[in-house]
Every structure is written in C-alpha cells, then in structure tokens.
Amino acid sequence: MKITDITITPVAFRDPPLLNSVGVHEPWALRTIVEVHTDEGISGLGESYGDLGHLTRMRTAAPALVGLDVHALNEMHSRIATALGGEAGSDRHGLTGPLTVESTVDRVFSPFEVACWDIRGKALGRPVSDLLGGAVRDAVPYSAYLFYKWAGHPGAEPDEFGEALDPAGIVAQARVLVERHGFGSIKLKGGVYPPEQEIEAIRALREAFPDHPLRLDPNAAWTPETSLKVAEELDGVVEYLEDPAPGIDGMAQVAARAPMPLATNMCVIAFEHIARSVEVGAVQVILSDHHYWGGLSRSKELAGICRTFGIGLSMHSNSHLGISLAAMTHLAASTPNLNYACDTHYPWNVADDVITTPFTFVDGAVPVPTAPGLGVELDRDALARLAENYRTCGLVQRDDTGYMQKHDPSYERKRPRW
Ligand SMILES: O=C([O-])[C@@H](O)[C@@H](O)[C@H](O)[C@@H](O)C(=O)[O-]
Ligand SMILES: [Mg+2]
Numbered sequence: 001m002k003i004t005d006i007t008i009t010p011v012a013f014r015d016p017p018l019l020n021s022v023g024v025h026e027p028w029a030l031r032t033i034v035e036v037h038t039d040e041g042i043s044g045l046g047e048s049y050g051d052l053g054h055l056t057r058m059r060t061a062a063p064a065l066v067g068l069d070v071h072a073l074n075e076m077h078s079r080i081a082t083a084l085g086g087e088a089g090s091d092r093h094g095l096t097g098p099l100t101v102e103s104t105v106d107r108v109f110s111p112f113e114v115a116c117w118d119i120r121g122k123a124l125g126r127p128v129s130d131l132l133g134g135a136v137r138d139a140v141p142y143s144a145y146l147f148y149k150w151a152g153h154p155g156a157e158p159d160e161f162g163e164a165l166d167p168a169g170i171v172a173q174a175r176v177l178v179e180r181h182g183f184g185s186i187k188l189k190g191g192v193y194p195p196e197q198e199i200e201a202i203r204a205l206r207e208a209f210p211d212h213p214l215r216l217d218p219n220a221a222w223t224p225e226t227s228l229k230v231a232e233e234l235d236g237v238v239e240y241l242e243d244p245a246p247g248i249d250g251m252a253q254v255a256a257r258a259p260m261p262l263a264t265n266m267c268v269i270a271f272e273h274i275a276r277s278v279e280v281g282a283v284q285v286i287l288s289d290h291h292y293w294g295g296l297s298r299s300k301e302l303a304g305i306c307r308t309f310g311i312g313l314s315m316h317s318n319s320h321l322g323i324s325l326a327a328m329t330h331l332a333a334s335t336p337n338l339n340y341a342c343d344t345h346y347p348w349n350v351a352d353d354v355i356t357t358p359f360t361f362v363d364g365a366v367p368v369p370t371a372p373g374l375g376v377e378l379d380r381d382a383l384a385r386l387a388e389n390y391r392t393c394g395l396v397q398r399d400d401t402g403y404m405q406k407h408d409p410s411y412e413r414k415r416p417r418w
Contacts, residue, residue, distance in 0.1 A: 001038045001039065001040050001042070001069065001070045001071075001119065001123060002038060002039045002067055002068065002069055002070070003036055003037070003038055003065050003066055003067065003068050003069075003070060004037050004038060004039050004066065005037040005066065006034065006035065006036050006037070006062040006063075006065060006066070006112070007034070007035040007037070008032060008033075008034055008035075008055070008058055008059055008062060009032065009033045009034075009035075009383060009387050010030065010031070010032050010033075010050050010055055010387065010390045011030070011031050011032070011033055011050065011321075011354065011383065011386035011387050011389065011390050012028040012029065012030050012031075012050070012386060012389035012390040012393045012395065013028065013029055013031070013319075013321065013349055013351060013352050013353075013386055013389065014027065014028065014029075014349070014351040014352070015027060015028060015029040015319055015348065015349070016149055016152075016153075016159050016161060016348055017149055017150040017152065017153050017154075017159075018147035018148075018149050018189070018348065019147060019148040019149055019150070019189075019192045020147070020189055020191060020192065020219055020400060021190075021191025021192065021218055021219040021220070021221040021415070021417065022219070022400050022401050022404075022413050023399075023400030023401040023402070023403055023404030023405070023411065023413070024150070024400055024403055024404045024407075025319070025400060025403075026395060026398070026399065026400070026403045027153045027156070027393075028389065028390075028393040028395050029050075029319035029320075029349070029398075030049070030050025030051060030390065030395060030396075030397070030398060031047055031048065031049065031050045031319075031320060031321055031324075032047070032048045032049065032050045032054070032055055032058060032111070033045070033046075033047055033321075033323065033354055033378070033383060034046040034047070034048065034058065034111040034112060034114075034115055035115065035378070036065075036070070036112060036115035036116060036118075036119060038070060038119055040123070042119050042122050042123055043115075043119065044070075044114075044115035044116060044117070044118030044119035044120075044122070044373065044374075045114070045115055045118050045323045045374060045376065045378060046110070046111030046112060046113070046114040046115040046118070046323065046327075047111060047114075047320065047321055047323035047324040047327070048107070048110060048111040048291055049107070049291065049318070050390070051396070051397040051398055052396040052397050053089055053090065053397070054089060054107065054108070057084055057087070057089065057104070057107075057108045058108055058111065058112075060083055060084060061079075061080040061083045061084060061108050061109075061112070062112075063083075064079040064080065064082065064083040065079060065080075065112060070116040070119050070120060071116075071120065073113055073116060073295075073297065076109065076112060076113065076116070077105065077109050077113075077294070080105055080108050080109050080112070081105045084101075084104065084105060084108060086101050087101070087104065088100055088101045088103075088104050089104040089107065100270060100272065102270060102271070102272060103269065103270035103272075103292065105294075106270065106292060106293060106294030106295075106298065107291065107292050107294075109294050109295055110290055110291050110292070110293075110294055110295040111291075112295075113294070113295030113296065113297070114290065114295055114296060114323075114327045114374070117131060117132075117295075117296055117327075117330075117373070117374070118373040118374045119373065120373075121372050121373035121374070122372045122373040124372070125372050126372060127330065127368070127369055127370055127371065127372065127373070127374075127375055128296070128326075128327070128330040128373060128374055128375075129329075129330040129331075129333045129334040129368055130334075132296060132297075132300065132330060132331065132334035132335075133300070133334045134334060135330075135333035135334055135368050136333065136334065136335075136336045137332075137333050137368070138333075138367060138368055139333075139362060139363075139365035139366060139367045139368060140328075140329045140332040140333050140342060140365055140366050140368060141184060141185070141341040141342070141364055141365045142181075142183065142341055142342050142343070142344045142346075142361065142364060142365065142366065143183055143184075143185040143186055143187045143213075143215070143340075143341040143342070143343060143344075143364075144174055144177040144178055144181070144183035144185070144186045144187070144347075144364075145177075145187050145189065145317070145343055145344060145345060145347070145348075146164070146170055146173050146174055146177070146186060146187065146188045146189065146205075147164070147173075147188075147189045147348075148164055148165055148169075148170070148189070148192045148193065149161065149163065149164050149165075149173075150163060150165075151163035154407050160350065161173060161176065161348075166197070166201075167197070167200045167201040167203075167204035168204070170188060170201045170204065170205065171201075171204050171205060171208045174186055174205055174208065174209065175208070177347055178209070178212075178364075180347070181347055181361035181364055182361060182362065182363040182364040182365075183212075183341075183361070183364035184212060184213075184341065184363070184364045185212050185213040185214070185215075185239075185340075185341040185364075186205055186209060186212050186213070186214050186215070187214075187215040187216075187217060187242075187343060188201060188202060188205065188214070188215070188216050188217070189217055189219075190216050190217060190218035190219075190221070191217070191218030191219045191220070191221030191222075191417070192218075194418055195218070195222060195226055195229070195230050195418055198216060198218065198230075199230060199233050199234060202214055202216055202234060202237060202238065203237070206237055213238075213239040213340075213341070214237060214238045214239065215238055215239060215240055215241070215242055215263070216230075216234065216238055216241055216242065217241075217242035217243055217263075218242075218243065218244060219243055219266065220243045220244070220245055220246040220247075220250075220266055220267075220415055220416065221415065221416055221417045221418060222244050222245055222416050222417075222418050223245060223250075223416045223418070224244075224245045224250050224253040224254050226244075226245075226416070226418050227241070227244035227245045227250075227254040227258070228254055228257055228258060230244065231244070231254065231257075231258035231259060231260060232259070234260070235259040235260065236259075238260055239260070239261075239340070240260055240261040240262065240263040240284070240285050240312075240314075240340075241254075241258065241260055241261075241262055241263070242262075242263040242264065242265070242285075242287070243262075243263070243264050243265065243266045243267070244258075244262065245416065246266075246267070246415055246416060247267055248267045248268070248273065248276055248277050248280060248282045249280065249282070250267075251264065251267050251277075251282040251283055252277075252280040252281055252282040255281055255282055255283065255284065256281070261283075261284035261285050261312060262282070262283050262284055262285070263283060263284070263285035263286070263287060263312070263314060264282075264283045264285070264286060264287065265286075265287035265289060265316035267282060267283065268282070268283055268286050269292060269293075270292075270293075271298075271301075271302075271305075274305055278309050278311075283311065284311060284312055285311065285312035285313065285314050285340065286302065286306055286311055286312070286313060286314070287314045287315055287316035287343070288302050288303065288313055288314070288315050288316065288331075288335075288338070289315065289316040289317070290327055290328065290331055291318070291324070296327065296330070296331050299331055299335075300331075300334075300335065303335045303337055303338065306337060307337050312337075312339065312340065313335065313337050313338045313339065313340070314338070314340035314341075314342065314343070315328060315331075315332055315338065315340075315342035315343055316343055317342070317343040317344045317345050317346075318345060319345045319348065319349070320344075320345060320346065321349070321353050321354050321355070322346075322353045322354065322355035322358055322359055322376055323354065323355065323374065323376060325344060325346050325359050325366065326355075326359075326369055326374040326375060326376045327374060328342060328344070329359075329366045329368055329369065330368065330369070330374065330375075333368040341364070346359065347361075352382060352385065352386060353379070353382060354378060354379055354382050354383045354386055355376040355377060355378065355379055355382075356376075356377045356378070356379045357376070357377070401413045
C-alpha cells in the first residue's frame with residue numbers, strides 16, 4: 001500500500017488563560033492535522049504541534065514520503081532526516097528542553113508514523129492497540145490536570161472554569177474536573193507562585209481528595225535547594241514531583257535526597273538523554289509523549305528502556321485535539337508498564353474538535369477505541385472551521401511569555417525563579 005498524497009492542515013482552537021512557569025496560554029492553541037492518503041483508497045490521520053517552524057518542517061518532509069509503502073516506517077524516518085537536512089528545531093515556548101537534530105526528526109516523523117498505523121489498522125480491520133501488541137487495559141486512566149488561571153482572557157468575558165489563583169480556587173477547579181470526568185488522580189501545574197503557596201494548594205487538595213494520587217509540576221522553576229525543601233514538605237503527599245529543577249544534573253542533585261520519585265518531560269526528552277540520566281540517577285519516572293519521542297513504535301522502545309532500568313513511565317500532554325487523544329490512548333493501552341494515569345489537556349477544550357465523535361471520559365478514563373485504526377473519523381466541517389480559525393487568529397507560534405508581557409510588561413522569564 002503506497003502513499004499517494006499527504007494533506008497538512010494547521011488549525012486553531014480556543015484555549016483558556018492557563019498559567020505556567022513561562023507565562024500564560026494565549027486565546028488560541030495551534031495544532032496541525034495530517035492526512036496520509038494511499039493508492040488503496042485508505043487514509044490515515046495524525047496530529048502534531050502547530051508552530052510555524054514545525055509546520056514548515058512537516059511540509060518540507062511530506063513530499064519525500066510520496067510513493068513510500070505504509071509499512072516502511074524505518075525508511076520513512078530516514079527520508080525525513082534527509083529532507084530536513086540536519087536542521088534542529090527550537091522550543092520558543094520554553095517548556096521542553098533544547099531540541100537536537102535527531103529529536104527534531106522524531107517530532108516531524110511522529111504524525112506521519114501515527115497516520116500509517118491508522119491506515120494499517122483500517123486495512124486489517126483492527127484497532128491500533130492490537131497492532132501495538134494488544135491492549136492490556138480496556139480504558140486508559142487520565143489525571144485531572146489543574147492550572148492556576150485567570151477568570152478569562154483579558155478584555156473577554158470570564159470562561160466557564162472561572163478564576164483559580166489560590167488554594168481554594170485550585171480545589172474548586174479540581175472539584176469541577178473530578179465531578180465532570182471522574183478523574184481518579186490529580187496533577188497541579190505549578191511554577192506560577194512561590195513554592196510555599198503551591199505547597200499550600202497541594203495540601204488543600206490532599207484534604208479535599210484524601211485518596212487521589214497527587215502530582216506537582218513547576219516546570220523547572222526551582223533551584224535544587226528549593227526543590228529539596230519542597231520535597232521534604234510534600235513527603236508522603238505526592239506520588240511524584242515533576243521537573244522541580246532544571247537539567248539532568250540539577251534533577252540528580254534533588255533525586256539524591258528527595259523522598260519521592262522525580263518525573264520529567266523536560267530533561268529527558270530524547271533517546272540521547274537517557275544514558276546520562278540513568279548514570280546519575282536523575283529521574284525515576286519518564287513522561288513519554290509520542291509527539292516528540294518519534295511516534296508510537298519509538299515510544300514503545302522508550303517503554304522497554306524504562307522497564308530495563310526500573311524507571312517508571314507516565315505520559316505527557318500539551319493542548320491537543322481528539323486525534324492525539326486517540327493515539328495516546330492506543331499507546332497507553334498497549335504499554336503494560338505505563339502505570340500512572342496519563343496527562344491530558346483535553347478537558348480544557350470545551351469548544352471544538354476535528355473528529356466526528358469527541359471523546360468522553362468514563363470514570364476518569366478513555367475507553368480504548370475498538371474500531372479499526374485509531375477509531376476516529378475526521379469531521380470535515382469542523383476541520384474547515386478550525387483551519388479558518390488558524391488563518392484568522394493571528395498566531396503562528398505558541399508564545400506564553402509574550403502574551404503575559406502584553407498584560408504585565410515587567411514579567412520576565414526566569415529559570416529557576418525560586
Ligand atoms: O500547557 C502548559 O502550560 C504545560 O505547561 C505544558 O506546556 C507542558 O509541556 C506540560 O504539560 C508539562 O507537563 O510540562
Ligand atoms: Mg511536565
């Protein structure tokens with residue numbers, strides 16, 4: 001089955017003003033929808049980031065894939081590497097580590113690879129989780145992903161989630177997400193306020209939700225010394241502390257004395273980081289993410305490495321739509337050692353999706369789709385609507401810091417901040 005054509009459509013959807021260690025989400029989140037078409041009339045779907053640099057690289061790579069067999073994923077990876085010509089991407093929004101040539105190829109490869117799994121599943125009449133080794137769970141648990149947030153975007157009406165700028169607001173937000181979706185574990189995006197205040201929020205969550213596993217992720221906003229103080233305070237309260245301090249060496253300093261496991265989606269974000277991290281014991285949990293670990297089969301390789309070294313496995317998320325959620329769910333369902341509830345930003349998007357039947361959480365989990373392929377169908381009207389959003393929204397890349405500075409010109413990006 002040969003690839004005859006590839007359609008790449010950048011889209012934008014409404015995003016609330018969620019705060020993090022580098023600023024605040026803009027009113028629109030950008031994504032790219034990839035459709036791979038074949039000579040047998042079967043098409044497959046992938047979803048990826050929508051930032052212009054990445055979009056341009058996907059557009060550069062796509063023509064090199066026409067004529068390729070949908071099973072030739074190794075060849076696809078090397079054609080993409082050649083097409084990109086050794087260029088490394090950059091992470092302007094600052095919430096992941098520096099990209100290398102190799103990890104840039106993995107990012108570009110991912111949506112095409114996912115689309116090929118979708119095609120292969122459709123051709124065989126089997127869900128992608130079957131092709132990845134078989135689902136070991138019928139539904140994939142996700143965590144309630146809490147954010148400090150403004151009531152609404154400046155100059156706009158408050159959104160349906162309202163303000164969450166203190167422990168009481170965070171607990172109220174958790175109640176909404178847990179009641180609405182049934183989540184059984186909770187993650188707080190930190191790095192926004194001084195650590196004492198975020199510790200207080202975690203303690204308030206513990207009181208309100210005595211049995212929910214809790215996590216805190218300040219996106220490397222703390223020095224190793226501050227991280228250790230927080231770790232002592234939260235001993236026995238969080239299941240893991242995610243990216244407290246910057247860099248593999250900073251994390252290793254914290255890990256040497258912290259009582260709980262440390263997790264990352266910032267210092268170990270490519271295969272080339274793993275050896276050093278293992279050597280110095282920097283992290284005990286890696287958040288996988290097929291969007292930057294190079295698609296589904298490479299994410300399974302990551303899972304094998306984690307199993308070998310006794311490293312826990314969780315799953316990371318950025319703002320995303322339903323095609324990504326489908327791929328995340330198939331991957332998590334078929335990865336036996338993915339033992340933590342996965343992250344997802346999906347509940348923050350209440351406005352629109354590009355699939356005909358948007359996902360709903362059942363008891364905090366997404367039932368693994370059983371239809372062939374990814375099990376989702378593109379809603380062409382919705383795709384056109386979101387593509388029009390992209391054309392008119394005026395954004396071409398995520399810039400949480402720039403948006404924050406529009407409202408507070410004195411705001412500076414600092415890492416670590418405390
Ligand atoms: O959406 C956000 O603001 C998050 O901070 C996201 O960009 C991070 O990549 C992520 O969720 C994380 O776990 O670090
Ligand atoms: Mg994180």
